[in-house]
Each structure stands twice: as C-alpha cells, then as structure tokens.
Amino acid sequence: MTQNEFELALTFLQEEAMESGADQFDIVGRQSSSVSVSAFSGKLQQTEVSESVGIGIRVFKDGAPGYASTERLTPDCLRQTLKDALSHCPLTQPTKIEIPAPAPLRSQPSSWNPDLEGLGLDQMVQFALALEQATFALSPEIENIPHLGYGTSMEYAWLVNSKGVRHFVRENSFGVGIGAVALRNGVRKMGIHQKSGRDYHIADIQEMSKTVVERAVELLDPQPIAGGDLPVVFSNRVSSSIIGMFLSAFHAESVQKGQSRLAGQIGKQVASPQFELISDPFRFDLPGATPIDAEGVPTQRLDLISNGILQRYLHNLETAGREGISSTGNASRGYSGRVGTSFHNCIVSPGEHSEAELLKLFPRCLHVVKLEGSSGCSSISGEISIGVQGFFVENGVRIHAVDGVTISTNFFDLLQQVVAVSHEYSDSFSSIKVPAFAVDKVSISA
Amino acid sequence: MNSIKAAAILQAGRDCGADFVELFEEETRSSILTIKDQVVESANAGTDFGVGVRLLFGTEVLYAFTSDDSEATLVRLVRQLAFGRTGVGARTVVSPGPVSLVSDQWSRMRDPRVLGQSFKLDYLKRGDSAARACSDKIAQVSLSIVDAVSAMEIINSEGLCVRDERARTRFHISVTAGQGSERISASEAPGFAGGYEVLDTLNVEVLAKRAADRALRILSAPYIAGGQMPVVMGNGFGGVIFHEACGHPLETESVRRNASPFCGKIGQQIAHPSVTAIDDGTMSGLWGSISIDDEGTPVQRTVLIENGILKTFLADRVGAQEVGVPRSGSGRRESYKYAPVSRMRNTFIAPGTDSFDEMIASTEDGLYAAKMGGGSVNPATGEFNFAVEEGYRIQGGKLAGVVRGATLIGKGPEILQRISMVGSDFETAAGMCGASSGSIPVTVGQPHLKVDRILVGGRA
Numbered sequence: 001m002t003q004n005e006f007e008l009a010l011t012f013l014q015e016e017a018m019e020s021g022a023d024q025f026d027i028v029g030r031q032s033s034s035v036s037v038s039a040f041s042g043k044l045q046q047t048e049v050s051e052s053v054g055i056g057i058r059v060f061k062d063g064a065p066g067y068a069s070t071e072r073l074t075p076d077c078l079r080q081t082l083k084d085a086l087s088h089c090p091l092t093q094p095t096k097i098e099i100p101a102p103a104p105l106r107s108q109p110s111s112w113n114p115d116l117e118g119l120g121l122d123q124m125v126q127f128a129l130a131l132e133q134a135t136f137a138l139s140p141e142i143e144n145i146p147h148l149g150y151g152t153s154m155e156y157a158w159l160v161n162s163k164g165v166r167h168f169v170r171e172n173s174f175g176v177g178i179g180a181v182a183l184r185n186g187v188r189k190m191g192i193h194q195k196s197g198r199d200y201h202i203a204d205i206q207e208m209s210k211t212v213v214e215r216a217v218e219l220l221d222p223q224p225i226a227g228g229d230l231p232v233v234f235s236n237r238v239s240s241s242i243i244g245m246f247l248s249a250f251h252a253e254s255v256q257k258g259q260s261r262l263a264g265q266i267g268k269q270v271a272s273p274q275f276e277l278i279s280d281p282f283r284f285d286l287p288g289a290t291p292i293d294a295e296g297v298p299t300q301r302l303d304l305i306s307n308g309i310l311q312r313y314l315h316n317l318e319t320a321g322r323e324g325i326s327s328t329g330n331a332s333r334g335y336s337g338r339v340g341t342s343f344h345n346c347i348v349s350p351g352e353h354s355e356a357e358l359l360k361l362f363p364r365c366l367h368v369v370k371l372e373g374s375s376g377c378s379s380i381s382g383e384i385s386i387g388v389q390g391f392f393v394e395n396g397v398r399i400h401a402v403d404g405v406t407i408s409t410n411f412f413d414l415l416q417q418v419v420a421v422s423h424e425y426s427d428s429f430s431s432i433k434v435p436a437f438a439v440d441k442v443s444i445s446a
Numbered sequence: 447m448n449s450i451k452a453a454a455i456l457q458a459g460r461d462c463g464a465d466f467v468e469l470f471e472e473e474t475r476s477s478i479l480t481i482k483d484q485v486v487e488s489a490n491a492g493t494d495f496g497v498g499v500r501l502l503f504g505t506e507v508l509y510a511f512t513s514d515d516s517e518a519t520l521v522r523l524v525r526q527l528a529f530g531r532t533g534v535g536a537r538t539v540v541s542p543g544p545v546s547l548v549s550d551q552w553s554r555m556r557d558p559r560v561l562g563q564s565f566k567l568d569y570l571k572r573g574d575s576a577a578r579a580c581s582d583k584i585a586q587v588s589l590s591i592v593d594a595v596s597a598m599e600i601i602n603s604e605g606l607c608v609r610d611e612r613a614r615t616r617f618h619i620s621v622t623a624g625q626g627s628e629r630i631s632a633s634e635a636p637g638f639a640g641g642y643e644v645l646d647t648l649n650v651e652v653l654a655k656r657a658a659d660r661a662l663r664i665l666s667a668p669y670i671a672g673g674q675m676p677v678v679m680g681n682g683f684g685g686v687i688f689h690e691a692c693g694h695p696l697e698t699e700s701v702r703r704n705a706s707p708f709c710g711k712i713g714q715q716i717a718h719p720s721v722t723a724i725d726d727g728t729m730s731g732l733w734g735s736i737s738i739d740d741e742g743t744p745v746q747r748t749v750l751i752e753n754g755i756l757k758t759f760l761a762d763r764v765g766a767q768e769v770g771v772p773r774s775g776s777g778r779r780e781s782y783k784y785a786p787v788s789r790m791r792n793t794f795i796a797p798g799t800d801s802f803d804e805m806i807a808s809t810e811d812g813l814y815a816a817k818m819g820g821g822s823v824n825p826a827t828g829e830f831n832f833a834v835e836e837g838y839r840i841q842g843g844k845l846a847g848v849v850r851g852a853t854l855i856g857k858g859p860e861i862l863q864r865i866s867m868v869g870s871d872f873e874t875a876a877g878m879c880g881a882s883s884g885s886i887p888v889t890v891g892q893p894h895l896k897v898d899r900i901l902v903g904g905r906a
Contacts, residue, residue, distance in 0.1 A: 406903025
C-alpha cells in the first residue's frame with residue numbers, strides 16, 4: 001500500500017466519522033515496514049521483510065469514549081470499525097475530555113535518515129557474518145552465537161482529529177544485536193551487545209565483537225558470596241531496566257486508581273537528593289522525542305523528581321479531566337489500544353562520578369551487570385526480588401564474578417537509598433536513559 | 447485466498463529457487479472489555495488481517511508479511527525477499543488442492559462477534575462485587591474479558607490447502623489490597639479455547655474471592671529469609687517452571703541453534719525417574735489446544751520425557767529437518783506477522799503417586815510455593831528466574847505462615863534431577879508464552895511436586 005493510498009483510507013474514515021453523529025473523535029494511523037536478517041554458524045538463517053498498516057479510532061458519544069481498530073483498510077472494514085467504536089460508547093462512562101484544536105508546536109528535527117534507505121539486505125548479511133566470525137576469532141571460549149541479527153525499520157504515523165489536527169511524522173532506525181555463549185569448566189555464560197539508532201555507521205564489528213566477548217567471558221568462574229546486606233552498584237547496562245519497570249507509578253492513572261505508592265507524595269521526599277527524574281520530549285537524539293502527544297496536546301519538558309522531591313504526575317486528557325487540570329501532554333497510544341500514559345524520554349540526571357568511582361565508594365559491594373528477567377518485580381507494590389549476576393568488588397577492585405544470587409528490596413526504598421549517580425550512560429538508543437547508580441544497602445540471598 | 451492468486455505467489459517463490467513455499471492468510475476479530483474502579487474503563491475491538499509468505503531454501507527461512515493481500519504486492523515481496531536468487535532448472539508447482547476445514551469448534555460456539563461486548567458485563571460486575579466484599583482493604587479491582595476469533599488459511603507448494611478457525615476467551619481479575627502506603631496485587635486468569643459458552647463454566651465469584659484473599663494474606667505477610675532449601679511446588683500454574691526452564695530448551699528452535707542443555711541427549715536420563723513430561727495440543731477446550739499447527743500439521747500428543755528419559759523434541763518443519771526428529775504439530779506463531787517455529791501447546795508433568803501431605807511432612811525446613819508468578823529462562827545457559835506470588839514456610843514437616851518476596855533461581859537441567867516426589871493432584875492453568883514467533887496461548891500444568899533444593903531469593 002502506498003502512502004497516498006493509506007492517506008486516502010485515513011481521510012475516508014475521518015469523513016465517515018464526521019457524519020456519524022459522534023461528538024468528537026481522534027484517529028491514529030501507522031504504516032510501517034522492516035527488513036531483517038539473522039545468521040547462525042556461518043550461514044544466513046532467516047530473512048524477513050514486512051509491510052503493515054493499521055488504523056485506530058476513538059469516538060465520543062454523549063461524552064463516553066469507544067475504541068476500535070483495523071488492519072484491513074477497505075471501505076467496508078473502515079465503516080465496520082467506526083460502527084464497532086460507536087457501539088462501545090454506551091458501555092463506558094462519560095468523561096470531561098475535550099479533543100484539542102491545532103496548536104503551535106516546537107519544531108522537530110527530522111527523525112528520518114535517508115542513508116538507511118540505501119542499506120541493503122546484502123550489506124546486513126555481510127556485516128552479520130563478519131561479526132560472527134570476528135567474535136569467534138577473539139576467544140576459544142566462545143562456544144556458540146545463538147543470537148545474531150541486523151535489521152532496519154521505518155514508520156509513518158498520523159494523528160487526525162475532529163478539531164482539525166492532522167499531524168504526520170516519519171522515522172526510521174536500524175538495530176544490530178549479538179548474543180554469544182562462553183564455556184569454561186562446564187559453566188556457560190551469555191554476553192549480549194547491541195547497537196541501534198539512526199546512523200548505522202556506529203555499528204563497528206571490532207567494537208561489537210570485543211564487547212560481547214568481554215561480557216560473556218567476564219562472568220565465567222563465578223564464586224559464591226555470603227548472603228546478607230551489601231551495597232550495590234547497578235551498572236548502566238541494567239540501571240534503565242530497573243527504573244523502567246516502575247515508571248507507571250508516576251502515571252496519574254495509577255495514582256487515581258490506588259495502584260501507585262506515590263499517591264499523596266507530591267512535594268515530599270521520595271528519593272535521595274542525588275536523584276533527579278525528567279521527562280524530556282525535546283531530546284531529539286532519543287526515540288521518545290515528540291512535540292505532540294498521542295491526543296494532540298503539545299508536549300513539555302517535565303521534572304518528576306527534583307532534589308529527591310516528587311514534583312508531579314504524568315497526565316493525559318482523561319486523567320487531567322478527572323482532577324480539573326490540564327494534561328501534561330503525556331498521552332500514548334498504539335492504533336489497536338486505548339490511550340495510556342508514558343514518559344517522552346525518561347531521563348535520570350547525571351551525577352558527578354564515573355561508574356568506576358561508584359565502585360570505590362564502599363569497602364565491599366556487588367556490581368550488578370545482568371538481571372535475570374523481571375518477574376519478581378511489581379510496579380504496584382514496588383517489590384524487587386530478582387536474580388542478578390555481576391561482580392564482588394572490594395575498594396573498587398573487581399575480585400570475582402558472582403551468579404546464583406538474588407537481590408531483594410523495594411523500589412521506593414531503593415530511591416531513598418541512592419547514595420550517588422554516575423555521569424556515564426550506556427550508548428543504547430533508548431527512551432529510558434539512566435546512568436549507573438549506587439545504593440548503600442540491599443538484601444542478598446545466596 | 448483465491449486459488450489462482452495463491453498459485454501465482456507459490457510459483458513466484460519457486461521461480462526464485464525456493465524448495466518450499468507457504469502462504470498463511472489470517473483474519474482475527476478480537477475484543478476486550480475492562481472494568482476498573484467499578485466502571486467500564488475501556489471497550490475496544492479490532493480486526494487484524496494479513497498474509498505471510500515463507501520461502502525455504504533448505505533450512506534457511508525467508509519470511510515476508512503484509513496487510514495488503516494483492517497479488518502484485520505479494521509477488522513483489524517474494525522477489526524482494528529472495529534478493530536476486532533464481533531457480534536452478536524447471537520446478538513444478540503443485541496447485542493448491544481444495545480447501546479443507548479442520549475445526550469442528552463452530553457448531554457449538556456462542557460467537558463473540560454476534561453476542562457483542564455487553565454480554566460480558568454481568569460476569570465482570572459479579573467478579574468486582576465479590577472481590578470488594580472480601581475486605582475494606584481491597585483498594586482496586588480490575589477485570590477484563592478478552593476474546594479472539596480467527597480464520598486462517600494455509601496453502602503450500604506441496605499441495606496443502608487447509609482452513610482453520612479458532613476462538614479463544616479469557617477472563618482476568620487483578621485485585622489490589624492496601625494498608626497504609628503498601629499495595630499488593632494478586633490475580634486469576636483462566637482461559638479456554640472457545641467462544642462465550644466457556645464463560646458459563648466459570649465461577650467468577652470464586653475466582654474473585656481467591657484473588658482477593660491471596661492479596662490480603664500477602665499484605666500482612668513477612669518477607670521470607672532466602673537461601674538454598676527444598677521447595678514444594680504448587681499444582682496447576684506451578685507448571686510454569688517446567689515450561690520455562692525445560693520446555694523452551696526442548697523446542698527444536700533452541701536445539702538447532704545449539705542453545706539447549708538437552709542437545710544430543712535423546713535416550714538419556716535427564717530427569718528423576720518419577721518425571722514424565724508431555725506436550726499435548728489435543729486436549730479439548732484447553733487454552734493451548736489447536737486442531738492443526740500454523741504449518742498445517744495435525745496436532746498431536748508428544749511425550750517429551752518418560753520416566754526421566756528424554757524421548758524427543760517439539761519440532762516444526764525446519765526444526766525437524768535440522769535436528770532429525772519427527773514433526774510434532776508444534777509450528778506456532780502469534781499471527782501472520784511471524785514465521786512459525788516450534789512452540790509448546792499444553793505442557794505438563796504427568797501425575798505421580800505421592801500426596802501433598804507426604805511432601806510437606808518430609809520437609810524439615812523449606813518453602814511451599816503455592817502460587818507462582820511469572821518467570822523467564824535463557825535456554826542457552828539454562829538459567830531461570832521465577833517469582834513466587836504466594837508462599838508458605840515449611841517448618842518441622844508442617845506448613846507455617848505465609849511469606850512474601852520469594853524468587854526461585856537455578857538451572858533447568860539441575861532442577862529436573864532434583865524432583866523427588868510427584869503428586870497425584872494434577873491441575874492446569876492458562877498463560878501467554880512469548881518467544882521468537884510472538885506471544886501465543888499455552889497451558890501449563892502439573893500436580894504438586896517436591897524439588898529437593900532450589901535457591902530461594904528473599905530478605906537476609
């Protein structure tokens with residue numbers, strides 16, 4: 001389907017919605033494509049090419065919202081989608097939402113790199129095979145490379161509403177990732193490394209192979225440590241994952257529905273003074289940048305935690321309407337889902353230390369570089385009970401690798417226990433950027 | 447799909463030199479109704495539609511998908527996918543045969559597409575009231591019913607042309623209990639293959655009370671002191687640990703990448719002799735049941751481990767060819783947006799002869815993991831991590847108080863060898879499984895069983 005054909009389908013649904021008797025509506029549309037390859041054992045294992053489309057509509061009738069979506073963009077299917085959405089309105093509660101009219105937006109640099117259109121399948125295959133070969137060549141202890149892939153993707157996104165907003169943005173990116181398994185004395189450890197972003201030239205075979213081998217081999221020969229309370233330094237390889245699991249606690253929706261322990265905490269000390277948390281939609285080098293949210297509200301840079309004090313929650317139109325305030329412009333929405341809330345780039349401000357300096361803050365500490373899943377963590381209770389891997393460190397010197405241990409704490413206690421934050425971020429192309437940070441006491445089981 | 451169009455696309459794949467070409471066309475209608483804060487929070491419905499084309503060159507997989515089912519687009523994508531490959535010599539395409547319908551589900555189904563979302567309201571409101579009635583400490587109740595009705599056609603260059611139709615319905619309740627600033631959630635989420643007729647088999651009040659009572663118990667529980675200890679695993683959803691720690695490494699998708707500790711071990715003793723493990727896609731009405739897999743292979747009951755001995759792997763077409771085991775009707779995918787790979791269906795440890803009371807009585811100091819939360823595994827290293835939603839200490843051969851914050855970590859093959867008792871009280875539970883071919887419905891199951899030693903994470 002061409003861009004023009006897609007826009008015609010979008011306009012068709014918009015016109016049908018205008019005539020449907022709905023009070024107001026908004027429509028999101030996505031047109032995306034991707035190309036990827038994966039390699040294994042010196043051969044191309046899988047190639048994938050995709051082109052997909054989807055349109056979702058939210059209509060309001062007597063103030064109550066109804067949603068529906070479709071990936072089939074024929075006139076009949078679009079009419080049925082509108083009918084489905086309208087049929088849902090009598091089931092839901094009226095809201096105080098007023099869909100926004102067009103507003104001046106901060107100009108946004110292009111998120112489209114034309115160079116990526118020239119990156120062919122053959123180049124991706126050659127890179128992947130060369131990366132595999134280089135990785136095996138670096139260490140005889142690399143037994144297997146079960147994960148090795150390279151891909152590009154592009155997306156065109158539209159937001160159209162009944163007040164005349166018609167916002168279009170396009171973006172593209174690439175990603176290359178490798179997972180290598182090292183084997184020594186019957187112990188296997190996997191190292192993972194990936195590069196992604198808009199400039200594919202940052203992916204360097206030498207750097208990637210060296211890093212993934214280091215990450216696999218460094219965890220071999222783990223030795224036990226005693227259970228008990230220990231200071232922990234969360235590496236910038238895992239710090240974004242730890243913080244990212246609990247971001248919904250800052251959403252007004254969670255607070256309003258009794259599912260955030262941050263309820264009633266605005267103006268109070270919820271973290272140590274070293275900890276600052278920001279939503280920054282204008283960090284245009286990161287994938288969460290946008291001048292407008294998923295409901296058409298202009299976005300803004302927001303301090304969530306300053307000097308350890310909670311400043312605000314994130315709102316969309318619905319949560320703001322419940323409190324009689326303005327949206328903070330943090331609505332999010334895919335074409336097939338309902339409106340939710342999100343940070344637009346969640347950033348923890350940099351501290352004064354390097355990660356190596358954080359390790360020297362304690363006579364002994366655990367340096368965590370790998371998390372074993374996330375299932376022991378709850379954004380509602382704040383519980384963290386999770387297996388980790390890393391290193392036992394004395395006076396800043398790595399003594400030995402550690403596995404077979406779990407950490408147990410609570411996220412909201414953890415925020416209070418942060419003693420220092422690093423200024424070194426990982427180079428991941430991610431909308432969550434958190435440097436390494438140090439916590440003075442976490443319970444360890446071994 | 448029109449047979450002339452299908453033949454043209456299959457031919458385009460063969461013209462590129464592919465050994466095998468397959469089309470997978472799917473249309474899924476799904477809907478969800480959610481209640482939160484005692485009112486309908488969201489009502490949503492959608493239509494997913496598209497076509498996937500798979501070309502195999504030996505065991506090399508080339509896959510394309512699109513929501514545009516025009517012949518021109520599909521042929522273009524096939525050529526793009528093959529990037530310049532051409533056939534060696536003439537190849538004959540077998541024309542697709544007549545469509546055969548494999549499912550008999552429809553004759554007895556109460557069709558969600560006909561009954562609509564309002565049909566769900568009564569079930570959700572009853573669940574909400576039952577949960578809130580348990581205590582004034584219930585801070586929030588969230589309930590939903592999600593359903594999906596899919597029609598898919600699989601056509602391949604070997605002449606296969608089958609149509610399958612599937613319906614699934616799942617009820618979910620999450621109850622949050624609160625005291626001061628503390629919040630604890632517990633949930634129940636039974637799911638079934640079928641339409642709205644399955645809702646009549648649910649006792650939503652019992653499910654709501656079960657979730658609410660569990661949240662309340664955990665709210666007042668102390669943290670467990672972690673360490674190595676024996677663990678009695680709960681029946682039903684306790685089977686998630688076998689699913690993650692052993693099931694995934696028994697898929698040819700892991701084995702063919704040499705990313706499984708079970709590579710080359712067919713015929714060997716890999717588990718305690720009391721362990722027999724089965725993956726069975728034929729169990730009527732279960733959440734993970736299918737009539738055919740997503741490659742068109744009839745589904746089957748596959749004995750993976752018998753009395754501790756590894757018998758076979760779960761195999762899709764490519765995995766069977768690479769690993770050298772028979773196809774087991776296990777080629778599955780979330781939707782047309784994924785190429786199929788070997789995946790589990792309804793996976794369980796078969797019942798044994800031990801009793802739950804015997805397991806507790808034989809444990810001097812340990813943990814009863816009554817209700818598991820989620821978990822994950824790295825098949826290449828076997829390392830797993832599971833949350834225990836509700837646990838009890840076992841002291842002196844008796845159940846002591848409820849504890850919170852427990853996590854189980856270890857390596858799958860080691861745990862299999864440490865299962866020493868297998869109960870007779872078999873149960874199953876529904877779940878969603880995520881892997882390279884997307885998120886698919888599966889069932890896990892087991893009776894109570896005892897593992898002699900696992901590292902339990904908790905507070906020191």
